[in-house]
Amino acid sequence: MYPWLQQAWQDLLRERDRLPHALLITGEPGIGKRVFAEYLAQFLLCEDTQKSTVPCGVCDGCRWYLAGNHPDFRVLQPEDAEDERPDEADSKKAKKKSEIIRVEDVRGLADFVNLSAHRRSLRVTLVVPADTMNVAAANAFLKTLEEPPAGAVFILVADHWRRLLPTIRSRCRVFPLALPEPHIAMQWLNAHGVVNPTLHLAHTGGAPLAAMDDAAAEWLPVRQNFLEHIAEPATLDVLKLSAELDKAKLDTDLVIAWLQKWIYDLISLGLAQKIRYYPDWKDALGRLAPRAPFLMQYVNQLTEAQKLSRHPLNQRLVFESLLFAYVDALRGKGRQGKV
Template identity: 35%
Template structure:
């Protein structure tokens, strides 16, 4: 999901300033070693795939590139890019991301028909959007540099849309270039992946991530960064949703006491993910390893034999499949917390 931070820093600013400091090296490497008209930025969510894809697109369209090929951030093309009005740039995005990206209603899905006011925005990239992109691709570049299509998230392409995109990926017209961004490249059609040059994006260095989070006012950022698995954008999003370092460190003890209210204000998917991370850390400790997501002092001691943890992990995995549409969120949370309490009680005995 695109955050407000991403929207405030849309692309490369003047002087080559990137919205995320850890993108400098992967951007330079991608620009230096790009050998294909289609790049696939791939890596864990929450580390800047969208921003890196934007930076690549802007750099290809820039009319006064800096040494190394990075966009200058100040030419007419860059100004159009920042305003989301560049005539040679187009998104392929799900309808559900349209508002977050500041796109007009008919720009995201390519449909000329108004959508029903009560219809839930689609999370898929549909074939209508691809067909509109094909019309865009056949027109000569307005500013003469290139034409660029950004597909985000690429795994949102449904099967029909992905197959419609394949032909253009194989034989792009003129100066047409693609940049796809995905946190789940394995979900893409193998034929899509085979036509793209991979651009890997790893977790950023901890010092860069912590400095970035501190600049945004996070208290004890190391706690939320660990909670988010080293993904700084996810840590920031958690903070914006009201999850503080203190509430995170208190969570194991509150679940051990059976307090379902500890998660009552959390979105169901986030609450289930938090319990999965707690169960993961407890399981690691039962095998003599250290925790990944919680501070060691926040966790109860766990013996090597902890059979109740496996049952809880299975229940959480099953619940995660329906996390977006639970039949009764309150009852689900009470049930999962109660199972966690039993698992932790058995583990301590």
């Protein structure tokens, strides 16, 4: 358990006798929501009747769980999908991670949820990320939540929990995890040898696990190049930059997030004289900040683009549309880009 999650864990334990059959754990990406959920799952499956605040780690239930083969635990998550990549030399099918939880995955839970438990009375299902269920999967999962079998416990984890069906949210108890205090996050990053933790923590909005990933990311030069280009909108070559981003083969939502953070800082600096994500770009942001009022409508376009980022859209066209709209917005022109 990460140090910044200890208080939340204690808060949850105070209600251990009143835990609902479905718990929705929410919070910013990169703060350890899945670790928290997995720790809760182990705690529920721990067979030590004397446990108080932590799973014992040595009973049969804990040993099975830690070995990854507990018969009363399942994880519902996007599955590996086969992807044909003809440009590879061996022309073999490579595995890539699917980005959605499909209805077939949800239906596969039926036997596990409805049969009797093997060890004790509980059957625990971890759904992560719950907000990646497509519409059919969400509707199928809702049926299970509406009439849960006795002993079935569901732990849902979501970065964007409002994307879940309202009917699913209403059947879960929402348990938010907060960002850690900056000094706690800094201590943890320093202890793990992260160079310049203050900057990486800023880039990720204060999430320490995301900051660690940020510091080690292979795409750092790509982001640097991207920011250099959008910092000079007057000379921005949208087609060239979009082609470079497309060639880098990054996730669409990652690039959109870079742009969202840039726009957030522009507006925040223009209206409140504050920078959250890119303090290392203060001068460039300062030059563009007077145009912040023109960007309000553009924020909505980025939000809609982020919602569609997992769909099989033409990535290059998405980048072109958003970057052209960015330039237009800074000029005070409205472009209703379609992505």
